[in-house]
Amino acid sequence: MRIAVTGTGGQVVNALIAAAQSHSDIEIIPIGRPQLDLSRPDSIAPAIIATKPDVVLSAAAYTAVDQAESDTNMAEQINAMAPALLAHTASALNIPLIHLSTDYVFDGLKTGAYDETDTPGPINVYGRTKRAGEQAVLAATGHVVLRTSWLYSPYGHNFVKTMYWLAQTHDEVRVVDDQYGGPTSALDLANALLTVCARLHNDRDPALRGLFHLTAPGSASWADLADAVFTDLAARGMRRPHLIRIPSAQFPTAAQRPPNSRLDCRKISQAYGLALPPWRHSLMTCLDEMMSGEPHRKETA
Template identity: 35%
Template sequence: MKILVTGANGQLGSELKAFSANYPDFVFDFTDLAELDITNKTACANYIRSCAPYAVINCAAYTAVDKAETEKEKAHLLNVEAVENLTKASEQVGAYFIHISTDYVFDGKSYMPYAESDATCPQSEYGRSKELGEKVALRYEKSMIVRTAWLYSSFGNNFVKTMIRLGSERRELNVVFDQTGTPTYAGDLASALLQIIDKIAKGEKHFVAGIYHYSNEGVCSWYDFACSIMELKGLDCKVNPIETKDYPTPAQRPPFSVLNKAKIKAAYGIEINRWETSLKKMIQEQGR
Protein backbone atom coordinates (compact mmCIF):
# COMPACT_ATOMS: atom_id res chain seq x y z
CA MET A 1 0.00 0.00 0.00
CA LYS A 2 1.40 3.33 -1.05
CA ILE A 3 1.09 6.67 0.69
CA LEU A 4 1.84 9.70 -1.47
CA VAL A 5 2.90 12.83 0.39
CA THR A 6 2.99 16.22 -1.38
CA GLY A 7 4.89 19.24 -0.05
CA ALA A 8 7.13 16.73 1.72
CA ASN A 9 10.01 19.16 2.38
CA GLY A 10 7.87 21.44 4.57
CA GLN A 11 7.36 21.19 8.34
CA LEU A 12 4.62 18.56 8.36
CA GLY A 13 5.97 16.66 5.33
CA SER A 14 9.40 16.37 6.96
CA GLU A 15 7.86 15.03 10.17
CA LEU A 16 5.90 12.46 8.12
CA LYS A 17 9.22 11.36 6.60
CA ALA A 18 10.67 10.93 10.08
CA PHE A 19 7.68 8.85 11.26
CA SER A 20 7.36 6.75 8.11
CA ALA A 21 10.00 4.31 9.37
CA ASN A 22 7.48 3.16 12.02
CA TYR A 23 5.14 1.95 9.27
CA PRO A 24 7.03 -0.71 7.24
CA ASP A 25 3.75 -2.04 5.78
CA PHE A 26 3.37 1.16 3.77
CA VAL A 27 5.47 2.27 0.82
CA PHE A 28 5.93 6.03 1.01
CA ASP A 29 6.39 8.36 -1.92
CA PHE A 30 7.55 11.76 -0.66
CA THR A 31 7.28 14.52 -3.24
CA ASP A 32 7.82 18.28 -3.24
CA LEU A 33 7.81 20.88 -6.00
CA ALA A 34 10.71 19.22 -7.90
CA GLU A 35 8.93 15.84 -8.15
CA LEU A 36 5.29 16.88 -8.33
CA ASP A 37 4.15 20.47 -8.82
CA ILE A 38 0.60 20.24 -7.53
CA THR A 39 -0.45 23.34 -9.48
CA ASN A 40 0.06 21.30 -12.68
CA LYS A 41 -3.23 19.49 -13.30
CA THR A 42 -1.87 17.04 -15.90
CA ALA A 43 1.16 16.22 -13.77
CA CYS A 44 -1.11 15.47 -10.78
CA ALA A 45 -3.37 13.21 -12.83
CA ASN A 46 -0.45 11.33 -14.43
CA TYR A 47 1.59 11.01 -11.25
CA ILE A 48 -1.27 9.75 -9.12
CA ARG A 49 -2.46 7.37 -11.83
CA SER A 50 0.95 5.72 -12.11
CA CYS A 51 1.60 5.78 -8.34
CA ALA A 52 -1.90 4.39 -7.55
CA PRO A 53 -1.69 5.30 -3.84
CA TYR A 54 -3.92 4.03 -1.06
CA ALA A 55 -3.87 7.55 0.42
CA VAL A 56 -2.62 10.99 -0.59
CA ILE A 57 -1.58 13.41 2.17
CA ASN A 58 -1.39 16.97 0.92
CA CYS A 59 1.11 18.96 3.00
CA ALA A 60 1.84 21.47 0.21
CA ALA A 61 0.28 24.87 0.63
CA TYR A 62 0.80 28.59 0.32
CA THR A 63 1.55 29.32 3.99
CA ALA A 64 2.86 32.92 3.96
CA VAL A 65 -0.10 34.40 5.86
CA ASP A 66 0.87 38.10 5.57
CA LYS A 67 2.22 37.90 2.01
CA ALA A 68 -1.07 36.33 0.88
CA GLU A 69 -2.73 39.74 1.36
CA THR A 70 -0.81 40.99 -1.70
CA GLU A 71 -0.32 37.61 -3.43
CA LYS A 72 -3.96 36.56 -3.51
CA GLU A 73 -3.64 34.77 -6.88
CA LYS A 74 -0.63 32.72 -5.75
CA ALA A 75 -2.44 31.70 -2.56
CA HIS A 76 -5.52 30.75 -4.59
CA LEU A 77 -3.46 28.73 -7.08
CA LEU A 78 -1.86 26.58 -4.39
CA ASN A 79 -4.58 26.47 -1.75
CA VAL A 80 -7.58 26.06 -4.06
CA GLU A 81 -6.75 25.12 -7.68
CA ALA A 82 -3.98 22.68 -6.74
CA VAL A 83 -6.27 21.10 -4.14
CA GLU A 84 -8.80 20.54 -6.91
CA ASN A 85 -6.08 18.88 -9.04
CA LEU A 86 -5.21 16.50 -6.21
CA THR A 87 -8.83 15.82 -5.30
CA LYS A 88 -9.76 14.87 -8.87
CA ALA A 89 -6.62 12.80 -9.39
CA SER A 90 -7.25 10.94 -6.10
CA GLU A 91 -10.86 10.33 -7.10
CA GLN A 92 -9.75 8.81 -10.41
CA VAL A 93 -7.79 6.09 -8.61
CA GLY A 94 -10.09 5.83 -5.56
CA ALA A 95 -7.39 6.97 -3.10
CA TYR A 96 -8.21 8.52 0.26
CA PHE A 97 -7.39 12.23 0.13
CA ILE A 98 -6.15 13.80 3.36
CA HIS A 99 -5.86 17.56 3.16
CA ILE A 100 -4.54 19.91 5.83
CA SER A 101 -6.32 23.14 6.68
CA THR A 102 -6.16 25.82 9.35
CA ASP A 103 -7.75 27.48 12.38
CA TYR A 104 -7.54 30.75 10.36
CA VAL A 105 -10.83 29.77 8.66
CA PHE A 106 -12.51 31.10 11.84
CA ASP A 107 -13.02 34.75 12.75
CA GLY A 108 -11.99 34.13 16.36
CA LYS A 109 -14.99 35.84 17.91
CA SER A 110 -16.03 32.74 19.87
CA TYR A 111 -15.05 32.11 23.47
CA MET A 112 -15.62 28.35 23.24
CA PRO A 113 -13.26 25.93 21.46
CA TYR A 114 -14.29 25.64 17.81
CA ALA A 115 -15.99 22.44 16.68
CA GLU A 116 -15.92 21.23 13.07
CA SER A 117 -19.59 22.19 12.67
CA ASP A 118 -19.03 25.84 13.68
CA ALA A 119 -19.44 28.47 10.99
CA THR A 120 -16.28 29.63 9.25
CA CYS A 121 -15.60 33.29 8.56
CA PRO A 122 -11.96 33.84 7.59
CA GLN A 123 -10.52 37.31 8.14
CA SER A 124 -7.51 37.03 5.81
CA GLU A 125 -6.74 36.09 2.19
CA TYR A 126 -4.83 33.04 3.45
CA GLY A 127 -7.84 31.96 5.53
CA ARG A 128 -10.23 32.54 2.64
CA SER A 129 -8.06 30.49 0.25
CA LYS A 130 -7.84 27.63 2.76
CA GLU A 131 -11.60 27.73 3.36
CA LEU A 132 -12.22 27.45 -0.40
CA GLY A 133 -9.70 24.60 -0.63
CA GLU A 134 -11.68 22.70 2.01
CA LYS A 135 -14.87 23.07 -0.02
CA VAL A 136 -13.16 21.80 -3.17
CA ALA A 137 -11.70 18.76 -1.38
CA LEU A 138 -15.02 17.89 0.25
CA ARG A 139 -16.65 17.35 -3.15
CA TYR A 140 -14.98 13.91 -3.12
CA GLU A 141 -16.48 11.35 -0.75
CA LYS A 142 -13.09 9.95 0.28
CA SER A 143 -11.65 13.29 1.47
CA MET A 144 -10.68 14.12 5.02
CA ILE A 145 -9.80 17.67 6.04
CA VAL A 146 -7.63 18.04 9.12
CA ARG A 147 -7.57 21.59 10.44
CA THR A 148 -4.57 22.38 12.57
CA ALA A 149 -3.11 25.48 14.26
CA TRP A 150 0.14 27.21 15.24
CA LEU A 151 2.30 24.50 13.66
CA TYR A 152 5.98 24.17 14.61
CA SER A 153 8.68 21.61 14.01
CA SER A 154 12.45 21.09 14.12
CA PHE A 155 12.20 21.36 10.33
CA GLY A 156 11.54 24.64 8.52
CA ASN A 157 10.85 28.08 9.95
CA ASN A 158 8.31 28.71 12.68
CA PHE A 159 7.53 30.71 15.83
CA VAL A 160 9.57 28.44 18.13
CA LYS A 161 12.72 28.83 16.04
CA THR A 162 12.19 32.58 15.70
CA MET A 163 11.80 32.96 19.47
CA ILE A 164 14.95 30.91 20.11
CA ARG A 165 16.92 33.09 17.67
CA LEU A 166 15.56 36.40 18.99
CA GLY A 167 15.86 35.24 22.60
CA SER A 168 19.58 34.58 22.04
CA GLU A 169 20.13 38.01 20.45
CA ARG A 170 18.00 40.31 22.62
CA ARG A 171 17.42 41.13 26.28
CA GLU A 172 13.71 41.96 25.76
CA LEU A 173 10.97 40.98 23.34
CA ASN A 174 7.34 42.02 22.83
CA VAL A 175 4.79 39.29 22.06
CA VAL A 176 1.00 39.54 21.72
CA PHE A 177 -1.06 38.18 24.61
CA ASP A 178 -4.54 38.81 23.15
CA GLN A 179 -4.44 36.02 20.54
CA THR A 180 -5.32 32.71 22.16
CA GLY A 181 -5.01 29.26 20.64
CA THR A 182 -3.01 26.05 20.92
CA PRO A 183 0.37 25.24 19.41
CA THR A 184 0.73 22.02 17.42
CA TYR A 185 3.95 20.05 17.23
CA ALA A 186 4.02 18.85 13.61
CA GLY A 187 5.56 15.56 14.78
CA ASP A 188 2.41 14.83 16.81
CA LEU A 189 0.17 15.67 13.85
CA ALA A 190 2.27 13.49 11.52
CA SER A 191 2.03 10.60 13.97
CA ALA A 192 -1.77 11.05 14.29
CA LEU A 193 -2.25 11.09 10.50
CA LEU A 194 -0.27 7.87 10.06
CA GLN A 195 -2.11 6.21 12.95
CA ILE A 196 -5.43 7.07 11.29
CA ILE A 197 -4.43 5.69 7.88
CA ASP A 198 -2.96 2.57 9.50
CA LYS A 199 -6.13 1.90 11.52
CA ILE A 200 -8.30 2.31 8.42
CA ALA A 201 -6.01 0.05 6.35
CA LYS A 202 -6.12 -2.65 9.05
CA GLY A 203 -9.92 -2.37 9.29
CA GLU A 204 -9.72 -1.27 12.95
CA LYS A 205 -11.54 1.98 12.14
CA HIS A 206 -13.86 3.06 9.36
CA PHE A 207 -13.01 6.03 7.22
CA VAL A 208 -15.52 8.82 7.76
CA ALA A 209 -15.17 11.71 5.33
CA GLY A 210 -15.37 15.29 6.52
CA ILE A 211 -13.58 17.85 8.65
CA TYR A 212 -11.55 17.07 11.78
CA HIS A 213 -9.71 19.34 14.21
CA TYR A 214 -6.23 18.57 15.50
CA SER A 215 -3.88 20.64 17.64
CA ASN A 216 -2.11 19.83 20.88
CA GLU A 217 -4.19 19.98 24.07
CA GLY A 218 -4.44 23.06 26.25
CA VAL A 219 -4.75 26.77 25.65
CA CYS A 220 -2.27 29.66 25.62
CA SER A 221 -1.49 33.02 24.11
CA TRP A 222 1.52 33.66 21.85
CA TYR A 223 3.00 35.45 24.89
CA ASP A 224 2.63 32.33 27.08
CA PHE A 225 4.10 30.21 24.27
CA ALA A 226 7.11 32.57 23.97
CA CYS A 227 7.67 32.56 27.77
CA SER A 228 7.72 28.74 27.80
CA ILE A 229 10.21 28.64 24.92
CA MET A 230 12.58 31.05 26.74
CA GLU A 231 12.27 29.06 29.97
CA LEU A 232 12.84 25.67 28.34
CA LYS A 233 15.85 27.00 26.39
CA GLY A 234 17.22 28.77 29.48
CA LEU A 235 17.34 32.10 27.58
CA ASP A 236 17.75 35.30 29.57
CA CYS A 237 15.25 37.33 27.57
CA LYS A 238 12.34 39.20 29.15
CA VAL A 239 9.09 38.71 27.24
CA ASN A 240 6.65 41.63 27.43
CA PRO A 241 2.94 41.01 26.77
CA ILE A 242 1.57 43.46 24.19
CA GLU A 243 -1.76 43.94 22.42
CA THR A 244 -2.31 43.05 18.75
CA LYS A 245 -3.06 46.71 18.01
CA ASP A 246 0.54 47.48 18.97
CA TYR A 247 1.89 44.80 16.59
CA PRO A 248 0.01 45.44 13.33
CA THR A 249 0.39 42.84 10.57
CA PRO A 250 -0.99 42.91 6.99
CA ALA A 251 -3.24 39.87 7.69
CA GLN A 252 -5.76 39.85 10.51
CA ARG A 253 -5.50 36.82 12.82
CA PRO A 254 -8.37 35.32 14.85
CA PRO A 255 -8.09 36.52 18.48
CA PHE A 256 -9.34 33.10 19.66
CA SER A 257 -8.82 29.89 17.69
CA VAL A 258 -8.75 27.03 20.17
CA LEU A 259 -9.90 23.85 18.39
CA ASN A 260 -12.18 21.22 19.91
CA LYS A 261 -10.58 17.84 19.17
CA ALA A 262 -13.35 15.58 20.50
CA LYS A 263 -14.32 14.32 17.02
CA ILE A 264 -10.90 13.05 15.88
CA LYS A 265 -10.22 11.48 19.29
CA ALA A 266 -13.54 9.61 19.31
CA ALA A 267 -13.52 8.60 15.64
CA TYR A 268 -9.96 7.30 15.44
CA GLY A 269 -8.88 6.68 19.05
CA ILE A 270 -6.21 9.37 18.90
CA GLU A 271 -4.49 10.50 22.10
CA ILE A 272 -3.17 14.06 22.12
CA ASN A 273 -0.30 15.53 24.15
CA ARG A 274 -0.55 18.82 26.01
CA TRP A 275 1.28 21.59 24.16
CA GLU A 276 3.80 22.06 27.01
CA THR A 277 4.77 18.36 26.88
CA SER A 278 5.37 18.40 23.14
CA LEU A 279 7.24 21.71 23.18
CA LYS A 280 9.58 20.31 25.85
CA LYS A 281 10.14 17.16 23.79
CA MET A 282 10.90 19.13 20.60
CA ILE A 283 13.34 21.45 22.39
CA GLN A 284 15.11 18.55 24.15
CA GLU A 285 15.45 16.64 20.86
CA GLN A 286 16.76 19.75 19.13
CA GLY A 287 19.40 20.18 21.82
CA ARG A 288 20.82 16.68 21.26
Protein backbone atom coordinates (compact mmCIF):
# COMPACT_ATOMS: atom_id res chain seq x y z
CA MET A 1 0.00 0.00 0.00
CA ARG A 2 1.37 3.36 -1.08
CA ILE A 3 0.46 6.26 1.21
CA ALA A 4 1.14 9.75 -0.11
CA VAL A 5 1.60 12.20 2.78
CA THR A 6 1.58 15.96 2.35
CA GLY A 7 4.63 17.56 3.94
CA THR A 8 8.16 16.32 4.50
CA GLY A 9 9.32 17.72 7.83
CA GLY A 10 6.42 17.57 10.28
CA GLN A 11 5.84 15.37 13.29
CA VAL A 12 3.25 13.15 11.64
CA VAL A 13 5.19 12.31 8.47
CA ASN A 14 8.33 11.50 10.46
CA ALA A 15 6.34 9.34 12.87
CA LEU A 16 4.67 7.57 9.93
CA ILE A 17 8.02 6.77 8.35
CA ALA A 18 9.21 5.31 11.66
CA ALA A 19 5.99 3.31 12.15
CA ALA A 20 6.03 1.93 8.59
CA GLN A 21 9.46 0.39 9.09
CA SER A 22 7.78 -2.62 10.73
CA HIS A 23 5.33 -3.03 7.80
CA SER A 24 6.99 -4.40 4.67
CA ASP A 25 3.81 -3.90 2.66
CA ILE A 26 3.48 -0.15 3.40
CA GLU A 27 5.36 2.62 1.62
CA ILE A 28 5.19 6.19 2.95
CA ILE A 29 5.72 8.80 0.22
CA PRO A 30 6.22 12.30 1.66
CA ILE A 31 5.44 15.05 -0.84
CA GLY A 32 6.52 18.63 -0.23
CA ARG A 33 7.94 21.71 -1.89
CA PRO A 34 8.68 22.30 -4.68
CA GLN A 35 6.78 19.29 -6.06
CA LEU A 36 3.77 19.93 -3.83
CA ASP A 37 3.23 23.46 -2.56
CA LEU A 38 -0.10 23.88 -0.79
CA SER A 39 0.07 27.63 -1.40
CA ARG A 40 0.15 26.93 -5.17
CA PRO A 41 -3.14 25.33 -6.22
CA ASP A 42 -1.80 24.27 -9.62
CA SER A 43 0.84 22.03 -7.98
CA ILE A 44 -1.54 19.90 -5.92
CA ALA A 45 -3.22 17.53 -8.38
CA PRO A 46 -0.09 16.84 -10.51
CA ALA A 47 1.97 16.01 -7.40
CA ILE A 48 -0.60 13.56 -6.06
CA ILE A 49 -1.22 11.92 -9.44
CA ALA A 50 2.52 11.46 -10.02
CA THR A 51 2.96 9.39 -6.85
CA LYS A 52 0.22 6.87 -7.82
CA PRO A 53 -0.93 6.40 -4.20
CA ASP A 54 -3.49 4.01 -2.78
CA VAL A 55 -4.34 6.46 0.02
CA VAL A 56 -3.66 10.18 0.49
CA LEU A 57 -2.94 11.55 3.95
CA SER A 58 -3.38 15.31 4.27
CA ALA A 59 -1.03 16.07 7.17
CA ALA A 60 0.61 19.38 6.23
CA ALA A 61 -1.04 22.58 7.47
CA TYR A 62 -0.48 26.19 8.40
CA THR A 63 0.00 25.61 12.13
CA ALA A 64 1.43 28.96 13.31
CA VAL A 65 -1.66 29.79 15.36
CA ASP A 66 -0.67 33.31 16.36
CA GLN A 67 0.87 34.24 13.01
CA ALA A 68 -2.33 33.18 11.24
CA GLU A 69 -4.11 36.14 12.81
CA SER A 70 -2.15 38.49 10.53
CA ASP A 71 -1.45 36.06 7.69
CA THR A 72 -5.06 35.15 7.03
CA ASN A 73 -4.82 34.70 3.26
CA MET A 74 -2.01 32.15 3.49
CA ALA A 75 -3.74 30.28 6.32
CA GLU A 76 -6.91 30.09 4.21
CA GLN A 77 -5.03 28.85 1.16
CA ILE A 78 -3.18 26.09 3.01
CA ASN A 79 -5.80 25.05 5.59
CA ALA A 80 -9.02 25.53 3.61
CA MET A 81 -8.46 25.68 -0.14
CA ALA A 82 -5.69 23.08 -0.42
CA PRO A 83 -7.66 20.34 1.38
CA ALA A 84 -10.57 20.97 -1.00
CA LEU A 85 -8.27 20.38 -3.97
CA LEU A 86 -6.73 17.31 -2.32
CA ALA A 87 -10.20 15.84 -1.74
CA HIS A 88 -11.22 16.60 -5.33
CA THR A 89 -8.07 14.94 -6.65
CA ALA A 90 -8.50 11.85 -4.45
CA SER A 91 -12.13 11.52 -5.55
CA ALA A 92 -11.10 11.75 -9.19
CA LEU A 93 -8.55 8.96 -8.60
CA ASN A 94 -11.16 6.95 -6.66
CA ILE A 95 -8.92 6.65 -3.61
CA PRO A 96 -9.55 7.65 0.02
CA LEU A 97 -8.20 10.79 1.64
CA ILE A 98 -7.54 11.19 5.37
CA HIS A 99 -7.42 14.85 6.39
CA LEU A 100 -5.96 15.70 9.80
CA SER A 101 -7.73 18.46 11.68
CA THR A 102 -7.67 20.00 15.13
CA ASP A 103 -9.39 20.48 18.47
CA TYR A 104 -9.18 24.23 17.81
CA VAL A 105 -12.34 24.10 15.70
CA PHE A 106 -14.22 24.38 19.03
CA ASP A 107 -14.70 27.45 21.23
CA GLY A 108 -13.82 25.56 24.42
CA LEU A 109 -16.96 26.54 26.36
CA LYS A 110 -18.34 23.01 26.74
CA THR A 111 -17.71 21.49 30.18
CA GLY A 112 -17.19 17.95 28.90
CA ALA A 113 -15.31 16.42 25.99
CA TYR A 114 -16.44 17.36 22.48
CA ASP A 115 -17.82 14.61 20.25
CA GLU A 116 -18.35 14.60 16.50
CA THR A 117 -21.95 15.84 16.79
CA ASP A 118 -20.98 19.05 18.61
CA THR A 119 -21.18 22.22 16.55
CA PRO A 120 -17.78 23.80 15.89
CA GLY A 121 -17.23 27.42 16.89
CA PRO A 122 -13.60 28.35 16.26
CA ILE A 123 -12.32 31.47 18.00
CA ASN A 124 -9.18 32.14 15.97
CA VAL A 125 -8.13 32.25 12.31
CA TYR A 126 -6.32 28.93 12.53
CA GLY A 127 -9.43 27.19 13.84
CA ARG A 128 -11.70 28.87 11.29
CA THR A 129 -9.50 27.91 8.34
CA LYS A 130 -9.11 24.35 9.59
CA ARG A 131 -12.90 24.09 9.94
CA ALA A 132 -13.31 25.29 6.37
CA GLY A 133 -10.91 22.58 5.25
CA GLU A 134 -12.92 19.97 7.14
CA GLN A 135 -16.12 21.06 5.44
CA ALA A 136 -14.53 20.84 2.00
CA VAL A 137 -13.26 17.31 2.61
CA LEU A 138 -16.52 16.10 4.14
CA ALA A 139 -18.43 17.49 1.16
CA ALA A 140 -16.55 15.04 -1.06
CA THR A 141 -17.86 11.51 -0.58
CA GLY A 142 -15.72 8.70 0.75
CA HIS A 143 -13.07 10.51 2.77
CA VAL A 144 -12.11 10.89 6.44
CA VAL A 145 -11.55 13.93 8.61
CA LEU A 146 -9.60 13.02 11.74
CA ARG A 147 -9.35 15.58 14.54
CA THR A 148 -6.52 15.21 17.00
CA SER A 149 -4.86 17.50 19.54
CA TRP A 150 -1.71 18.66 21.32
CA LEU A 151 0.70 16.53 19.27
CA TYR A 152 4.19 15.86 20.58
CA SER A 153 7.03 13.58 19.51
CA PRO A 154 10.83 13.46 19.18
CA TYR A 155 10.39 15.20 15.81
CA GLY A 156 9.69 18.75 14.69
CA HIS A 157 8.64 21.58 16.97
CA ASN A 158 6.26 20.83 19.83
CA PHE A 159 5.52 21.68 23.45
CA VAL A 160 7.17 18.60 24.98
CA LYS A 161 10.45 19.26 23.16
CA THR A 162 10.32 22.89 24.28
CA MET A 163 9.87 21.84 27.91
CA TYR A 164 12.66 19.31 27.53
CA TRP A 165 15.12 22.03 26.52
CA LEU A 166 13.81 24.59 29.02
CA ALA A 167 14.38 22.07 31.81
CA GLN A 168 18.06 22.04 30.93
CA THR A 169 18.49 25.80 30.61
CA HIS A 170 16.04 27.52 33.01
CA ASP A 171 15.62 27.47 36.76
CA GLU A 172 12.03 28.67 36.52
CA VAL A 173 9.35 28.04 33.86
CA ARG A 174 5.94 29.72 33.67
CA VAL A 175 3.18 27.71 31.95
CA VAL A 176 -0.53 28.34 31.36
CA ASP A 177 -2.77 26.29 33.65
CA ASP A 178 -6.31 27.11 32.47
CA GLN A 179 -6.37 25.52 29.01
CA TYR A 180 -7.21 21.80 28.91
CA GLY A 181 -6.81 19.24 26.15
CA GLY A 182 -5.59 15.77 25.28
CA PRO A 183 -1.80 15.47 24.85
CA THR A 184 -1.28 12.99 22.02
CA SER A 185 1.88 11.25 20.87
CA ALA A 186 2.45 11.54 17.12
CA LEU A 187 4.11 8.12 17.37
CA ASP A 188 0.85 6.60 18.61
CA LEU A 189 -1.19 8.57 16.09
CA ALA A 190 1.00 7.30 13.25
CA ASN A 191 0.38 3.67 14.16
CA ALA A 192 -3.36 4.35 14.28
CA LEU A 193 -3.23 6.14 10.92
CA LEU A 194 -1.65 3.08 9.29
CA THR A 195 -4.60 1.03 10.54
CA VAL A 196 -7.09 3.57 9.21
CA CYS A 197 -5.34 3.71 5.83
CA ALA A 198 -5.36 -0.07 5.49
CA ARG A 199 -9.06 -0.33 6.35
CA LEU A 200 -10.04 2.43 3.94
CA HIS A 201 -7.93 0.86 1.19
CA ASN A 202 -9.60 -2.54 1.58
CA ASP A 203 -13.12 -1.75 2.78
CA ARG A 204 -15.77 0.47 1.18
CA ASP A 205 -17.97 0.50 4.29
CA PRO A 206 -19.47 4.02 4.68
CA ALA A 207 -19.18 3.65 8.47
CA LEU A 208 -15.41 3.98 8.06
CA ARG A 209 -15.80 7.36 6.36
CA GLY A 210 -16.68 10.76 7.74
CA LEU A 211 -15.61 12.66 10.85
CA PHE A 212 -13.70 11.12 13.77
CA HIS A 213 -11.81 12.22 16.88
CA LEU A 214 -8.60 10.52 18.00
CA THR A 215 -6.52 11.62 20.98
CA ALA A 216 -4.83 9.87 23.88
CA PRO A 217 -7.02 9.06 26.90
CA GLY A 218 -6.86 11.53 29.77
CA SER A 219 -6.66 15.28 29.81
CA ALA A 220 -4.25 17.89 31.12
CA SER A 221 -3.54 21.58 31.20
CA TRP A 222 -0.37 22.84 29.56
CA ALA A 223 1.09 23.22 33.05
CA ASP A 224 0.10 19.63 33.89
CA LEU A 225 1.92 18.44 30.79
CA ALA A 226 4.99 20.51 31.64
CA ASP A 227 4.96 19.13 35.18
CA ALA A 228 4.82 15.57 33.82
CA VAL A 229 7.81 16.27 31.55
CA PHE A 230 9.82 17.73 34.42
CA THR A 231 8.86 14.85 36.74
CA ASP A 232 9.89 12.21 34.22
CA LEU A 233 13.15 13.99 33.43
CA ALA A 234 13.97 14.30 37.15
CA ALA A 235 13.38 10.55 37.52
CA ARG A 236 16.04 10.09 34.85
CA GLY A 237 18.54 12.18 36.80
CA MET A 238 18.07 15.49 35.01
CA ARG A 239 17.58 18.87 36.65
CA ARG A 240 14.06 19.98 37.44
CA PRO A 241 13.10 23.65 37.06
CA HIS A 242 10.54 25.32 39.28
CA LEU A 243 7.15 25.32 37.53
CA ILE A 244 4.94 28.38 38.00
CA ARG A 245 1.33 27.85 36.95
CA ILE A 246 -0.21 30.96 35.44
CA PRO A 247 -3.58 31.96 33.93
CA SER A 248 -3.85 32.69 30.22
CA ALA A 249 -4.27 36.38 31.05
CA GLN A 250 -0.63 36.45 32.15
CA PHE A 251 0.53 35.01 28.83
CA PRO A 252 -1.19 37.10 26.14
CA THR A 253 -1.10 35.80 22.57
CA ALA A 254 -2.33 37.14 19.25
CA ALA A 255 -4.79 34.27 18.88
CA GLN A 256 -7.28 33.29 21.55
CA ARG A 257 -7.15 29.63 22.64
CA PRO A 258 -10.13 27.48 23.70
CA PRO A 259 -10.07 26.80 27.46
CA ASN A 260 -11.34 23.26 26.90
CA SER A 261 -10.54 21.27 23.77
CA ARG A 262 -10.87 17.72 25.06
CA LEU A 263 -12.18 15.28 22.42
CA ASP A 264 -14.46 12.26 22.87
CA CYS A 265 -13.03 9.34 20.87
CA ARG A 266 -15.74 6.71 21.23
CA LYS A 267 -16.85 6.88 17.59
CA ILE A 268 -13.50 5.79 16.13
CA SER A 269 -13.24 3.09 18.77
CA GLN A 270 -16.55 1.68 17.61
CA ALA A 271 -15.80 1.98 13.88
CA TYR A 272 -12.15 0.93 13.83
CA GLY A 273 -11.51 -0.63 17.25
CA LEU A 274 -8.84 2.02 17.84
CA ALA A 275 -7.78 3.48 21.17
CA LEU A 276 -4.46 5.17 21.87
CA PRO A 277 -2.40 4.52 25.02
CA PRO A 278 -2.80 6.95 27.95
CA TRP A 279 -0.79 10.11 27.40
CA ARG A 280 1.33 9.69 30.55
CA HIS A 281 2.61 6.35 29.33
CA SER A 282 3.33 7.64 25.83
CA LEU A 283 5.08 10.71 27.22
CA MET A 284 7.60 8.48 28.98
CA THR A 285 8.20 6.60 25.72
CA CYS A 286 8.76 9.86 23.85
CA LEU A 287 11.21 11.16 26.44
CA ASP A 288 13.09 7.86 26.39
CA GLU A 289 13.56 8.27 22.63
CA MET A 290 14.61 11.89 22.99
CA MET A 291 17.20 11.01 25.60
CA SER A 292 18.49 7.85 23.96
CA GLY A 293 20.41 9.73 21.30
CA GLU A 294 19.17 7.28 18.66
CA PRO A 295 19.29 8.78 15.19
CA HIS A 296 15.95 9.92 13.85
CA ARG A 297 15.05 10.68 10.28
CA LYS A 298 16.51 14.05 9.25
CA GLU A 299 13.80 16.69 9.44
CA THR A 300 13.61 19.05 6.51
CA ALA A 301 11.94 22.42 6.35
